[in-house]
Amino acid sequence: MTTLDIYIDDKPLKVEPGKTILEVCRENDIDIPTMCHLDGLTDVGACRLCLVEIEGVNKLQSSCTTKVSANMVIHTQTERLKRYRRITTELFFAERNHICAVCVANGNCELQQLGYKVGMDHIRYPYLFPSCEVDTSHDYMVMDHNRCIMCTRCVRVCGEVEGAYNWDVMNRGFNVRIISDFNTPWGESGTCTSCGKCMHACPTGAIWPKSLSGEQLHKNPEMISELVKKRKMNL
Amino acid sequence: MNRQELHTMAIKAREQQASCKHKIGVCCGAGCISIGAEEVLKKMQEDVKARGLESEVAVVPTGCMGPCNQGPLVKYLPENTIYQKVNAASVAEFNQAQLVEGKPILSSLIFADSRTKPFINAAEDPFFHKQLKIALKDCGELNPEDIDDYLVHGGYTALSKVLFQMSAEEVIAEMKQSRLRGRGGAGYPTGFKWETVYKYVSDQKYVICNGDEGDPGAFMDRSVLEGNPHRVLEGMAIAAFAIGANKGYAYIRGEYPLAIKRIELAIKQAKKIGLLGSNILGSSFSFEVEVRIGAGAFVCGEETALIASIEGKRGTPRPRPPFPAESGLWGKPTLINNVETFAAIVPIINNGGEWYSEIGTPKSAGTKVFALAGKINNAGLIEVAMGTTLREIVYDIGGGIQGEGQFKAAQTGGPSGGCIPASHLDVKMDYEALVSLGSIMGSGGLIIMDEQSDMVDVARFFMEFCMDESCGKCVPCRVGTKMMHDLLEKIYMGSATKLDLDRLEELAIYVREASLCGLGASAPNPFMSTLRHFREEYENKIQPEVQLVKGI
Known part of the structure; x- marks a missing residue:
């Protein structure tokens, strides 16, 4: 099989063409934080945490959407990238209400982990904290928009894996919200199959099962990735 | 239809038009229509008919003629005489003068109120003769619906x-x-x-x-x-x-x-x-x-x-x-x-x-259309060769600043662009020159500001626009523009400190480099360029820092 020669953080690598930079990094234990990426779902490049520098390209590129090409020289851990990852993380925390101590996902939250990872010891920006709805109309699950970071993993898993297309996005800018059907309460959705994939895909405490809270809550996003893999197998 | 038939069709149409001695164009661009051009057109057609001249005078709606803030505009051809601010009631008067007596009404000629001697042939007016119309060549001449x-x-x-x-x-x-x-x-x-x-x-x-x-x-x-x-x-x-x-x-x-x-x-x-x-x-x-x-x-x-x-x-x-x-x-x-x-x-x-x-500058060929707006006498639609200076656009074509005002800055490229201060009035407008000044050519919006404009307010306005228009997909644009807007607001209201300005500068570079698309990447431009050219306006609004602990 043909391979491409690339360099990541000065390390020469031989990689298969067609892979994204993020895939190659994960395979080689190069740590790049992500939020909107979930193995098995289409990448959208929205969270901007996985930005990398590519020599000869004047813009930072999201590694989840950029495919490797021959002789690419990639830097993933520069001071600039680290600074930007921290700013992005701070903006997540400042945007909506992410007070870990009173969140159901405390201890099981990718956003919380991200905060530790990028060394966020405080938030330099004013908290915006818009007053968002908490939709408890569904029989088994809750959608708390105050904890949502708009990664759209729920939207994609619902459409791409479950095929239900219950979730979508409305409004724009700072006012974007995840909606169920055409902005009806989740419990009244005509498309939701109550499969719970969105709950597992959700990286924060935005979607959680009604019966559980605190340390009982265990999300299993890897289950989604496994499911996608199995579906692609022709057994 | 084949090629020959197209040719024949054009010849036939040309012959038909040649049978008319005069053509009257009534500007029916959106601007002129909003102030009554359609009524003028209707009256014009009726008046020509009433005079029994419909076989030798063609009355047609046209696209934008250019001097938008002087509308509704009426153009008489072949004399190329343009009248400004025409209302339906005075149509008969113009036709009498132009078609019957052959004597133009000088007081209503285009730019009659700003020029000491307005031009009967509009093409001689600096507004027109300093322009070079290629993309807009037939716009304002032909009937766009025909x-x-x-x-x-x-x-x-x-x-x-x-x-x-x-x-x-x-x-x-x-x-x-x-x-x-x-x-x-x-x-x-x-x-x-x-x-x-x-x-x-x-x-x-x-x-x-x-x-x-x-x-x-x-x-x-x-x-x-x-x-x-x-x-x-x-x-x-x-x-x-x-x-x-x-x-x-x-x-x-x-x-x-x-x-x-x-x-x-x-x-x-x-x-x-x-x-x-x-x-x-x-x-x-x-x-x-x-x-x-x-x-x-x-x-x-x-x-x-x-x-x-x-x-x-x-x-x-x-x-x-x-x-x-x-x-x-x-x-x-x-x-x-x-x-x-x-x-x-x-x-x-x-x-x-x-x-x-061969038109334009070595790196930017051809012409560029600009929408000239703001505190300028002759606002409207213009097309100039690349390399035309901003001074020529503002003073020759635009007729200078309204009232007693002084030119302060021109905003190019709208919310994605930046401002050009008076010290760079002689910049030859092309892609490279504008980028070197911290602005961009953009799609061609050109907003002229006088000394009444507060540059912090300008930056705040454009940031508000970007914040509202951000699609909300990526974090730097969705949250970054909101944070930047709030900080600009704080500076404008006079309650910010040096720390806020530093934070704003850091955010600006982050939003520019980390955003997914051009909207976010260019959203900080109005702030960065006003800061570059008018930093003192920001600093004047900033509160002195409060020292919480003395002796450190």
């Missing part, structure tokens, strides 16, 4: 030439030689873009005309679409021939109902006589155009968001690569050009790429 009038002005001869005398490679070579650069703002060389799409092999390719002009104060594309829609269609057809596409979309923003109406009418007319559709003019080339109407999102002017919108999806951008040239509409190779770029294709094909490349 394909015959377009044929009289040489319409569709460029398409005919391309179809029967040139190969796709030759068209692309001509475009490359012309050195035309994308007029949507980024200035990517058009010929190279066409060549890239041409080289991708695919069973289906698309051409898209980007008419989602959304910058505050910009109306170049609207005027072109309203004033000469066939020119845009012909340009699209030539592009389609060159890259090997057979389907095109004209994406027009929903706020432009007149532009939509006229382009739809133009498509219908062109289809009817076989200038669009299958086997155009008997050649093997087929091309269809459909109109898509934007639903009010600024971000849909970004090419990948525009494509998503045409596909019926939420209009949000996606990361590039892959670029639309490789994978665009429905995953197929797609060429996207701006309205003004398409309007420049026909003259390039007719006169040759070399002719076009």
Whole structure:
């Protein structure tokens, strides 16, 4: 099989063409934080945490959407990238209400982990904290928009894996919200199959099962990735 | 219809027009219509009829003539006399003077209130003679709702030439030689873009005309679409021939109902006589155009968001690569050009790429249309050769600053651009020069500000615009523009400290570099450029820092 020669953080690598930079990094234990990426779902490049520098390209590129090409020289851990990852993380925390101590996902939250990872010891920006709805109309699950970071993993898993297309996005800018059907309460959705994939895909405490809270809550996003893999197998 | 029949049709239309001794054009651009041009047109037709002159005087609606804030405008040809602020009640007076007595009414001539001696032949007025109209050449002359009038002005001869005398490679070579650069703002060389799409092999390719002009104060594309829609269609057809596409979309923003109406009418007319559709003019080339109407999102002017919108999806951008040239509409190779770029294709094909490349500056060939607005005497639509200085635009064409005001700065490129201060009035306007000043050419909005303008307020205004128009997909733009706006607001209100300004500067660079698309990446530009040229205005508003602990 043909391979491409690339360099990541000065390390020469031989990689298969067609892979994204993020895939190659994960395979080689190069740590790049992500939020909107979930193995098995289409990448959208929205969270901007996985930005990398590519020599000869004047813009930072999201590694989840950029495919490797021959002789690419990639830097993933520069001071600039680290600074930007921290700013992005701070903006997540400042945007909506992410007070870990009173969140159901405390201890099981990718956003919380991200905060530790990028060394966020405080938030330099004013908290915006818009007053968002908490939709408890569904029989088994809750959608708390105050904890949502708009990664759209729920939207994609619902459409791409479950095929239900219950979730979508409305409004724009700072006012974007995840909606169920055409902005009806989740419990009244005509498309939701109550499969719970969105709950597992959700990286924060935005979607959680009604019966559980605190340390009982265990999300299993890897289950989604496994499911996608199995579906692609022709057994 | 074949090539010969097109020729015959044009000759016939020309003969018919030649039988009229006079042509009266009533500007029916959106601006003039909003202040009563349609009524003027109706009265004009009635008055000419009442005088029994309808066989020798043609009265037609035209596209934008240029001096928009003097409307409604009426133009008498062949004298080329333009009257300003015409109202329906005084139409008879003008006709009496022009058509019967042959003596123009001097007090109502164009710019009569600002010039000591207004010009009977409008072309001699500096507003017009300092301009060079290529994209806008027939805009304001011909009736945009009449394909015959377009044929009289040489319409569709460029398409005919391309179809029967040139190969796709030759068209692309001509475009490359012309050195035309994308007029949507980024200035990517058009010929190279066409060549890239041409080289991708695919069973289906698309051409898209980007008419989602959304910058505050910009109306170049609207005027072109309203004033000469066939020119845009012909340009699209030539592009389609060159890259090997057979389907095109004209994406027009929903706020432009007149532009939509006229382009739809133009498509219908062109289809009817076989200038669009299958086997155009008997050649093997087929091309269809459909109109898509934007639903009010600024971000849909970004090419990948525009494509998503045409596909019926939420209009949000996606990361590039892959670029639309490789994978665009429905995953197929797609060429996207701006309205003004398409309007420049026909003259390039007719006169040759070399002719076009000799106009302008070494790196930016040709002309640029600007929408001149703000505190300027002659606001309106202008087209100048690249390299024209800002001073010429403001003082010769624009007639200087309103009232007793002094020029302070000009904002180019709208919310994605920056300002040019008075110390750079002699800048030769082209892509490179504007970038070196921290601004951009942009799509052509040119807002003139006098010393009453507060530059912090200007930055705040544009940041508010970007914040509202952010699609909300990526974090730097969604949250970053909101944070930047709030900080600018805080500075403007006088409650910010030096720390806030430092934080704002850090955020600005972050938002510029980390955002997904051009909207976010350029959103900090108005702030950064006003800070660069007017830092003292920011510092004057900042509170002295409070020392919490003494002695540190």
